[in-house]
Amino acid sequence: MEKTYIFGHKNPDTDSITSxxxxxxxxxxxxxxxxxxxxLGNINKETEYVLNYLGIEAPEFIETVEDGSNVILVxxxxxxxxxxxxxxxxxxxxxxxxxxxxxxxxxxxxRAEPVGCTETIMYKLYKxxxxxxxxxxxxxxxxxxxxxxxLLKSPTTTDDDINAVKExxxxxxxNPEVYGLEMLKAGxxxxxxxxxxxxxxxxxxxxxxxxxSIVAQVNTADVSEVMNLKADLENRMNEIINEENLDLFMFLxxxxxxxxxxxxxxxxxxxxxxxxxxxxLEDNTALLKGVVSRKKQVVPIMTENA
Amino acid sequence: MEKTYIFGHKNPDTDSITSxxxxxxxxxxxxxxxxxxxxLGNINKETEYVLNYLGIEAPEFIETVEDGSNVILVxxxxxxxxxxxxxxxxxxxxxxxxxxxxxxxxxxxxRAEPVGCTETIMYKLYKxxxxxxxxxxxxxxxxxxxxxxxLLKSPTTTDDDINAVKExxxxxxxNPEVYGLEMLKAGxxxxxxxxxxxxxxxxxxxxxxxxxSIVAQVNTADVSEVMNLKADLENRMNEIINEENLDLFMFLxxxxxxxxxxxxxxxxxxxxxxxxxxxxLEDNTALLKGVVSRKKQVVPIMTENA
Numbered sequence: 001m002e003k004t005y006i007f008g009h010k011n012p013d014t015d016s017i018t019s020x021x022x023x024x025x026x027x028x029x030x031x032x033x034x035x036x037x038x039x040l041g042n043i044n045k046e047t048e049y050v051l052n053y054l055g056i057e058a059p060e061f062i063e064t065v066e067d068g069s070n071v072i073l074v075x076x077x078x079x080x081x082x083x084x085x086x087x088x089x090x091x092x093x094x095x096x097x098x099x100x101x102x103x104x105x106x107x108x109x110x111r112a113e114p115v116g117c118t119e120t121i122m123y124k125l126y127k128x129x130x131x132x133x134x135x136x137x138x139x140x141x142x143x144x145x146x147x148x149x150x151l152l153k154s155p156t157t158t159d160d161d162i163n164a165v166k167e168x169x170x171x172x173x174x175n176p177e178v179y180g181l182e183m184l185k186a187g188x189x190x191x192x193x194x195x196x197x198x199x200x201x202x203x204x205x206x207x208x209x210x211x212x213s214i215v216a217q218v219n220t221a222d223v224s225e226v227m228n229l230k231a232d233l234e235n236r237m238n239e240i241i242n243e244e245n246l247d248l249f250m251f252l253x254x255x256x257x258x259x260x261x262x263x264x265x266x267x268x269x270x271x272x273x274x275x276x277x278x279x280x281l282e283d284n285t286a287l288l289k290g291v292v293s294r295k296k297q298v299v300p301i302m303t304e305n306a
Numbered sequence: 307m308e309k310t311y312i313f314g315h316k317n318p319d320t321d322s323i324t325s326x327x328x329x330x331x332x333x334x335x336x337x338x339x340x341x342x343x344x345x346l347g348n349i350n351k352e353t354e355y356v357l358n359y360l361g362i363e364a365p366e367f368i369e370t371v372e373d374g375s376n377v378i379l380v381x382x383x384x385x386x387x388x389x390x391x392x393x394x395x396x397x398x399x400x401x402x403x404x405x406x407x408x409x410x411x412x413x414x415x416x417r418a419e420p421v422g423c424t425e426t427i428m429y430k431l432y433k434x435x436x437x438x439x440x441x442x443x444x445x446x447x448x449x450x451x452x453x454x455x456x457l458l459k460s461p462t463t464t465d466d467d468i469n470a471v472k473e474x475x476x477x478x479x480x481n482p483e484v485y486g487l488e489m490l491k492a493g494x495x496x497x498x499x500x501x502x503x504x505x506x507x508x509x510x511x512x513x514x515x516x517x518x519s520i521v522a523q524v525n526t527a528d529v530s531e532v533m534n535l536k537a538d539l540e541n542r543m544n545e546i547i548n549e550e551n552l553d554l555f556m557f558l559x560x561x562x563x564x565x566x567x568x569x570x571x572x573x574x575x576x577x578x579x580x581x582x583x584x585x586x587l588e589d590n591t592a593l594l595k596g597v598v599s600r601k602k603q604v605v606p607i608m609t610e611n612a
Contacts, residue, residue: 100410107405107420114413128434 007038009076014147018140019074046187117148138171146180208306213248276305313344315382320453324446325380352493381424383408423454444477452486514612519554582611
């Protein structure tokens with residue numbers, strides 16, 4: 001049987017890494033025994049916590065696969081987030097929870113759902129196929145769902161995610177609140193990163209209508225720790241604004257314990273943040289209560305007010 | 307609850323029509339009670355046979371839906387084959403067995419599989435959700451699978467299609483060979499069509515490398531009936547070749563009983579058919595043994611030899 005490479009998106013998060021491991025198990029159970037769980041980038045600290053907790057190895061690092069190879073995509077479908085020669089391989093399956101950004105010239109198995117995490121779909125696939133979920137697989141799944149939904153508090157959370165976490169926590173024998181917070185905290189350890197790296201950990205270029213912007217985000221259990229770096233962060237943000245000719249740079253410091261974000265906003269369109277959220281920027285910063293999701297709570301609101 | 311419109315592709319075949327009816331039933335079972343099965347075109351004679359057999363009405367004919375409406379796509383995902391304002395509606399779900407040709411800016415439920423028929427996927431969805439399949443639903447499903455796979459003889463047929471037909475035939479209380487052949491025959495009644503209509507019933511423009519071609523196909527249980535029209539067909543084919551500056555016009559008369567195709571080939575590249583299939587055109591025609599699928603048995607072979 002020909003080898004099948006399974007991988008999530010570049011710059012992988014916990015969902016991409018665990019989904020490749022879980023999908024490899026699932027495919028093996030389906031009878032596809034020559035599968036290999038892979039990753040397209042380094043393991044982040046949150047994912048490292050999960051792998052260490054289970055005492056298991058990370059998926060194999062690959063940069064690309066040979067033309068004509070069989071692949072399965074998890075947690076992504078956009079060619080921009082995948083291997084460079086995606087148009088030259090044979091995609092057997094896609095399991096994903098993002099918008100549809102792929103076009104193919106052949107039929108394939110494609111399963112996407114509007115849920116908070118790929119692992120929630122994997123959980124349903126195991127159920128539908130009557131496959132048992134063991135403790136290791138359950139831990140991988142529940143870790144990713146907690147990660148993507150910030151402990152089920154993100155507005156991306158659905159009933160399916162909540163149900164999955166409930167059952168998977170029992171199989172994994174964890175208290176999701178306790179385990180989840182420890183895991184999320186592990187991911188917020190910024191000690192090894194410099195200012196520029198912190199600003200680029202999770203930064204996206206987004207145009208709010210005419211307002212050319214970058215919205216960067218960092219999760220933390222200790223907002224003050226990051227705010228201590230404010231002067232240095234602002235200096236580098238201003239440099240980036242000049243270099244890239246931006247109208248706005250929003251840096252969200254998201255408090256994973258209390259589900260708020262402290263925003264630092266710079267650039268000539270910074271006041272758009274005041275208008276959008278009904279807040280007053282003081283010394284370039286304000287608290288955005290309840291805001292944790294860039295996709296659901298920043299992009300639409302900023303676009304509407306731009 | 308807001309209304310959800312369910313429909314298959316334009317110029318609907320039996321799969322598109324039955325899948326909209328079956329998906330409406332499935333959604334109702336899921337608790338989405340405000341759904342309406344629709345169609346984007348006229349019922350063909352094969353589908354008419356199925357609806358008459360069951361004594362049920364066709365889905366509601368619509369040309370379009372209002373911007374912002376909720377829709378579910380079955381048996382297609384390509385915007386070219388759908389309503390014109392597809393980019394202005396909210397696609398909740400896609401159930402399909404074609405290549406991926408859709409891009410979205412939002413998450414949705416997307417289920418595609420490389421099987422012969424959408425109804426084979428619907429069958430699996432009922433199973434996965436533990437929903438009972440009644441006699442009417444089983445008949446709709448099995449009719450579409452027989453239609454798309456030409457009684458499981460087309461090379462597009464998969465094990466999943468075969469398994470579905472086996473179980474569904476029992477629920478539907480039909481002999482698939484007997485019922486299926488009657489249904490397929492009903493679809494091959496060409497008596498109401500003129501020559502030009504016959505050539506355009508299922509015609510696709512395809513370039514085999516540099517060879518600009520049209521490949522038209524018609525299913526029949528009586529090849530000689532169609533071959534009696536050969537002189538008129540050839541006259542009109544030659545006109546189309548001149549009008550559209552084609553190198554090749556292949557007209558496949560596909561024998562659904564014996565799973566062969568009689569081809570009529572005209573144009574300056576007609577000899578390509580001889581090379582591709584190892585046959586000799588006599589009076590512009592030859593028998594292509596075992597050839598029933600344009601997608602799997604014409605496009606790749608003609609392209610390879612062009």
